[in-house]
Amino acid sequence: MIRRYRMSSIQFNWYNxxxxxxxxxxxxxxxxITLFLLSAGLTLVFGIMQxxxxxxxxxxxxxxxxxxxxxxxxxxxxxxxxxxxxAAALAGMIVEVLVLRRLYQKDHLxxxxxxxxxxxFFNELTRIIWGRQPLFMDVPPWLTGSIELIPGxxxxxxxxxxxxxxxxxxxxxxxxxxxxxxxxQIRAGASNREMAGALGVNIxxxxxxxxxxxxxxxxxxxxxxxxxxxxxAGMGESILILTFVxxxxxxxxxxxxxxxxxxxxxxxxxxxxAFLPIVLRLFLSAAYADGIAASMAxxxxxxxxxxxxxxxxxxxxxxxx
Amino acid sequence: xIESLLSIQSINKCFGAARASNNFSLxxxxxxxxxxxxxxxxxxxxxxxxxxxxxxxxxxxxxxxGRLITRMPVYRRAQLGLARSYQITSVFAHxxxxxxxxxxxxxxxxxxxxxxxxxxxxxxxxxxxLPAMAxxxxxxxxxxPAANLSHGEKRQLEVGMALxxxxxxxxxxxxxxxxxxxxxxxxxxxxQRLKTEVTIxxxxxxxxxxxxxxxxxxxxxxxxxxxxxxxxxIRTNPAxxxxxxxxxxxxxx
Amino acid sequence: xxLNRQTLAIATxxxxxxxxxxxxxxxxxxxxxxxxxxxxxxxxxxxxLDLMLGFGxxxxxxxxxxxxxxxxxxxxxxxHGFEGTPILSWPFQLDGNQSGLVLWPAAVLLSGAAAAVIxxxxxxxxxxxxxxxxxxxxxxLYYFFVSxxxxxxxxxxxxxxxxxxxxxxxxxxxxxxxxxxxxxAVFLFFFNRLIHSRFGMVIRGSKENERRMKSLGFPTFRYRxxxxxxxxxxxxxxxxxxxxxxxxxxxxxxxxxRSGEILVMVxxxxxxxxxxxVLGAATxxxxxxxxxxxxxxxxxxxxxxxVLVVLFARRGLYGMIAGSSGDHD
Numbered sequence: 095m096i097r098r099y100r101m102s103s104i105q106f107n108w109y110n111x112x113x114x115x116x117x118x119x120x121x122x123x124x125x126x127i128t129l130f131l132l133s134a135g136l137t138l139v140f141g142i143m144q145x146x147x148x149x150x151x152x153x154x155x156x157x158x159x160x161x162x163x164x165x166x167x168x169x170x171x172x173x174x175x176x177x178x179x180x181a182a183a184l185a186g187m188i189v190e191v192l193v194l195r196r197l198y199q200k201d202h203l204x205x206x207x208x209x210x211x212x213x214x215f216f217n218e219l220t221r222i223i224w225g226r227q228p229l230f231m232d233v234p235p236w237l238t239g240s241i242e243l244i245p246g247x248x249x250x251x252x253x254x255x256x257x258x259x260x261x262x263x264x265x266x267x268x269x270x271x272x273x274x275x276x277x278x279q280i281r282a283g284a285s286n287r288e289m290a291g292a293l294g295v296n297i298x299x300x301x302x303x304x305x306x307x308x309x310x311x312x313x314x315x316x317x318x319x320x321x322x323x324x325x326x327a328g329m330g331e332s333i334l335i336l337t338f339v340x341x342x343x344x345x346x347x348x349x350x351x352x353x354x355x356x357x358x359x360x361x362x363x364x365x366x367x368a369f370l371p372i373v374l375r376l377f378l379s380a381a382y383a384d385g386i387a388a389s390m391a392x393x394x395x396x397x398x399x400x401x402x403x404x405x406x407x408x409x410x411x412x413x414x415x
Numbered sequence: 416x417i418e419s420l421l422s423i424q425s426i427n428k429c430f431g432a433a434r435a436s437n438n439f440s441l442x443x444x445x446x447x448x449x450x451x452x453x454x455x456x457x458x459x460x461x462x463x464x465x466x467x468x469x470x471x472x473x474x475x476x477x478x479x480x481g482r483l484i485t486r487m488p489v490y491r492r493a494q495l496g497l498a499r500s501y502q503i504t505s506v507f508a509h510x511x512x513x514x515x516x517x518x519x520x521x522x523x524x525x526x527x528x529x530x531x532x533x534x535x536x537x538x539x540x541x542x543x544x545l546p547a548m549a550x551x552x553x554x555x556x557x558x559x560p561a562a563n564l565s566h567g568e569k570r571q572l573e574v575g576m577a578l579x580x581x582x583x584x585x586x587x588x589x590x591x592x593x594x595x596x597x598x599x600x601x602x603x604x605x606x607q608r609l610k611t612e613v614t615i616x617x618x619x620x621x622x623x624x625x626x627x628x629x630x631x632x633x634x635x636x637x638x639x640x641x642x643x644x645x646x647x648x649i650r651t652n653p654a655x656x657x658x659x660x661x662x663x664x665x666x667x668x
Numbered sequence: 669x670x671l672n673r674q675t676l677a678i679a680t681x682x683x684x685x686x687x688x689x690x691x692x693x694x695x696x697x698x699x700x701x702x703x704x705x706x707x708x709x710x711x712x713x714x715x716x717l718d719l720m721l722g723f724g725x726x727x728x729x730x731x732x733x734x735x736x737x738x739x740x741x742x743x744x745x746x747x748h749g750f751e752g753t754p755i756l757s758w759p760f761q762l763d764g765n766q767s768g769l770v771l772w773p774a775a776v777l778l779s780g781a782a783a784a785v786i787x788x789x790x791x792x793x794x795x796x797x798x799x800x801x802x803x804x805x806x807x808x809l810y811y812f813f814v815s816x817x818x819x820x821x822x823x824x825x826x827x828x829x830x831x832x833x834x835x836x837x838x839x840x841x842x843x844x845x846x847x848x849x850x851x852x853a854v855f856l857f858f859f860n861r862l863i864h865s866r867f868g869m870v871i872r873g874s875k876e877n878e879r880r881m882k883s884l885g886f887p888t889f890r891y892r893x894x895x896x897x898x899x900x901x902x903x904x905x906x907x908x909x910x911x912x913x914x915x916x917x918x919x920x921x922x923x924x925x926r927s928g929e930i931l932v933m934v935x936x937x938x939x940x941x942x943x944x945x946v947l948g949a950a951t952x953x954x955x956x957x958x959x960x961x962x963x964x965x966x967x968x969x970x971x972x973x974x975v976l977v978v979l980f981a982r983r984g985l986y987g988m989i990a991g992s993s994g995d996h997d
Contacts, residue, residue, distance in 0.1 A: 207931065208974065210974065212971060212975065213925075217967065338803060342800050388815045407797070488887070493885030505880045518869050528894065529865055529867055531865055532865060
């Protein structure tokens with residue numbers, strides 16, 4: 095799925111390398127924003143509850159499926175989003191209450207196994223409800239055109255809307271954590287569980303809400319990716335791995351780290367795919383160059399991660415200390 | 416003064432804005448029992464961790480047995496003869512007393528890339544385990560899982576493991592913590608006996624124990640050594656009295 | 669040896685695996701031999717993971733990478749051996765081959781070498797980081813093989829025939845089954861010696877308290893790395909066998925969900941035990957097989973089953989049957 099995503103997003107503009115570069119930069123930004131929405135929720139859950147949640151991608155998938163279905167039925171993309179968000183949040187909170195809550199005190203291995211089982215369950219459930227054929231979601235008519243943000247670079251309006259939505263969410267999270275009471279409580283819970291409990295914060299409820307917020311963001315990422323990708327069972331897993339890479343690069347538990355990691359991964363991945371073949375063709379024959387470039391591009395983010403970890407094993411912007 | 420086995424020369428360590436070690440220096444002579452005391456948060460554990468190599472100082476030098484060890488990894492220092500017992504007892508609960516000690520002995524017998532022979536049946540290790548058990552009064556308990564030992568016995572085993580490699584210097588990190596009166600008496604006897612065999616650096620809260628055991632004492636306050644000397648010198652030192660104002664333990668050991 | 673529950677369970681299992689081809693012949697279900705060969709091969713992969721997971725405390729979610737490397741090594745070598753073309757012409761000439769005597773050690777060496785590189789980088793971290801990094805490296809290799817168009821890319825590559833071994837006809841399913849059984853038995857024996865050796869003591873000690881091991885004077889990194897390499901090489905051997913069994917290899921073999929499955933086998937059977945992973949592999953694969961008879965949506969049952977195992981049967985099946993705790997002796 096990741097691959098078709100890139101294929102569709104690369105529109106080579108051979109005549110002006112500078113314009114091509116700007117266009118790819120925007121594509122990278124857009125992938126980075128999607129990754130940020132996913133990793134913000136996941137890193138919160140990692141950092142606060144100390145839980146590895148492999149099933150985070152399932153909520154992305156749930157968001158995409160519910161959004162696609164409601165959009166198709168009602169014809170309104172906005173209604174699709176409005177249905178997808180509570181669906182993902184609700185599914186997340188139910189899972190938290192039924193399963194995850196029992197895993198907080200267990201070791202990482204148990205968490206991996208149980209959330210792995212949940213992935214199986216959700217993938218199969220979507221296959222039963224929606225069938226094996228992927229769903230396709232149309233870009234809403236009012237976002238089909240393109241806008242020249244920079245003169246000479248027409249860029250699809252929908253992708254610009256995705257970027258804008260991501261920036262809005264980022265701002266919202268910033269305000270939530272620095273300005274509101276509940277945001278402070280979350281941060282207090284993250285740094286000291288007992289202390290926050292002693293201060294009268296209802297930790298159990300707080301955890302459920304945080305988990306719901308995380309899955310809501312994942313659902314938003316899913317429904318926004320819907321018109322760009324195919325909506326299918328298993329779509330959550332490939333993006334999940336990239337999300338893990340983002341979190342490891344940024345530093346587990348850190349939202350700022352997640353933002354930095356997401357943008358870095360989005361840019362490296364997109365620019366690598368777009369420009370590695372061009373660069374390698376300068377040195378090698380076209381057939382060789384494309385083959386090697388494809389391998390290198392698909393491995394580039396993992397190489398980036400390995401390099402960063404060798405230098406900074408705790409990530410770029412670790413949460414504590 | 417006797418030749419120094421350990422010489423810590425003005426090390427500094429900051430955690431953010433907090434200075435955990437501030438030009439901290441310490442000399443421990445061969446064969447002496449040196450105690451490091453100080454109020455809570457004075458940076459005793461940080462100093463110990465830098466000495467062991469678990470954290471690296473920002474600046475300064477540490478010389479042990481004539482070798483510069485400032486940046487050496489933990490295991491190399493241990494192999495040079497710097498053994499540590501932890502404040503929170505960290506014996507291997509799943510292994511028996513004998514296995515715990517044989518593991519400690521194995522650490523000082525070259526590499527452990529030996530894949531075939533059963534380690535506990537190895538005659539070289541077996542021969543060393545019995546005296547190691549006797550040294551800390553755990554004779555006859557070889558097959559007891561460490562998890563089933565009493566708190567005091569775990570401490571003994573902990574010390575026994577540190578001693579198993581015939582170290583030149585033993586670091587005891589608050590050995591009296593959480594110890595009942597009976598256990599404390601046993602432990603004092605043990606340390607008194609060990610004093611004659613090995614150089615000891617004792618980090619301890621229990622002032623009674625420190626003043627009765629130590630040859631010399633260094634007092635650490637805000638990451639800085641404010642005084643160093645014999646128990647009598649420390650007891651009468653005005654700076655120390657100020658730092659420990661109202662602490663009865665110092666006045667009447 | 670005292671006849672206790674544990675020896676009884678092991679003996680029953682051994683006899684069962686020995687007579688299985690005969691039973692399958694009587695029941696006129698030759699498919700069972702193929703199925704149980706697969707179980708034995710996955711058991712080998714699971715046992716190798718248990719060495720680093722159950723005894724070394726290293727939770728890897730990328731073990732299938734080494735499984736896949738072993739499988740690809742066999743396939744690529746024998747592909748060139750069949751075509752008569754060199755694999756490499758630079759910097760040195762490397763020809764293909766079809767002999768198991770050459771290919772299987774090559775598979776073990778290559779997966780061991782990959783484990784050395786991945787382990788050296790991953791073991792700089794611990795806990796959650798380690799899990800995610802092993803996962804990411806495995807995905808990196810997955811995408812690498814997806815991009816290898818010369819060897820089928822996404823679709824994978826077929827083996828023209830099974831490898832050759834002197835005295836054994838690998839094309840014969842029953843002989844192949846016994847070869848898998850013998851390989852697993854030898855590996856288990858080696859494993860049993862290993863965990864009680866000096867090396868095994870260091871590995872187990874590092875699992876319980878790595879900080880203490882360092883302060884005792886053990887350079888734990890290199891021992892854990894060696895353990896990681898041995899486990900990777902074991903998975904590579906299992907990969908070489910699976911390539912021969914299915915005569916087909918695709919990047920799907922090293923997808924992270926495969927790593928998850930192998931992990932599930934270890935936990936289901938009983939982590940930190942010798943035979944638990946074997947039992948886990950058999951249970952998981954048979955359960956898949958059984959459920960898929962009744963419904964194509966068998967995962968909807970298997971998923972919640974795993975969650976229940978975590979919540980209520982933490983010691984694994986082997987602990988329940990043999991009555992021993994997670995601790996092996």
